[in-house]
Amino acid sequence: MDFHLYMAQRLSALVMAPLVLGHIAVMIYAVQGGLTAAEILSRTQGSLLWFLFYGLFVVAVSLHAAIGLRTVAQEWLGLRGVALSALALVTGLGLFALGAQAVWAVTFA
């Protein structure tokens, strides 16, 4: 693997680690006494904090997963060159689009 991809994957993991813990902690807190869309939205809508929290999460996940799947595709499917880069790019952009849309929907939409 290219050194820059290695670094991007490690740094995105570093970013994700506390975010995962925060996400799980909030989930445990949020499900106390039932879980409703209204309750979640009341917490996230208009909140810059949650926008940044999950926005950063989405960026880190997109990078991390795309690089990881790129390696899997290289070693297990034998993909090389343009096909490999295209797969990583489509995966990364696809995850970012899905995640960004969700974050936007629960914060500022």
Add this chain to the structure above:
Amino acid sequence: MGDKLKVTVRRGGPGAQHDQTYAVPAEDNQTVLDVVSWIQQYADPTLSYRFACRVGMCGSCAMTVNGVPRWTCRTHVRKVSERPEIHIAPLRNLPVIKDLVADMDPFFDKWIGAEALHHPSRSREEAIAPIDPQDAARQEADLGIECINCAVCYAACDTVAGNPDYLGPAALQRAWTLLNDAKDGAHDTILDAVSGTGGCHACHSMGSCTQHCPNELDPMRAIAGLKRDTVRRAFRGRR
């Protein structure tokens, strides 16, 4: 004794390999290399294989024995199988030339690719650089210098199997020993070489190299060291 071993040997060249079975007299003390030599001398003189020292010093007799890469000269038959059956094949992850002879060229090309070669720091006119055996870097280098290029780690490595560009444990370990060698004069060149496609960052730390090294070296530790030093250099900036 009169007992026989059922020995299955992978025969043939590129693209045309098949298994052939031989009945070989079983002995009390018998290495896998003894078995291969018996077949070549008494059953089938066309069998091709490599060996030289017979005592675990030269690294030329490595083969796949019951699916595991080993020095055949240092592997007793009874160590690899409860039953009197063994399967012997050429080393994995390398092209086969004929029968049990693997083509080592890609393996050694990768040593060069990893810059795992000496880069002189002084000319012959200058005094030899003193080496302190207690120095931490020297001790780290000492952990890896007993490698004899047998390619057992290379054959054991699943990352090499999945990624033919990967330089492999042996080349990277030698690069690491040179990086820790005060007499090597091109540390940045080494770090550049192990940072490219197929460099140390392709390693998944699965540890087959360390598990199978007949010299009980720890290439996985060396590769982890390379990863650490390349990252350190990226944060520190080039000297």
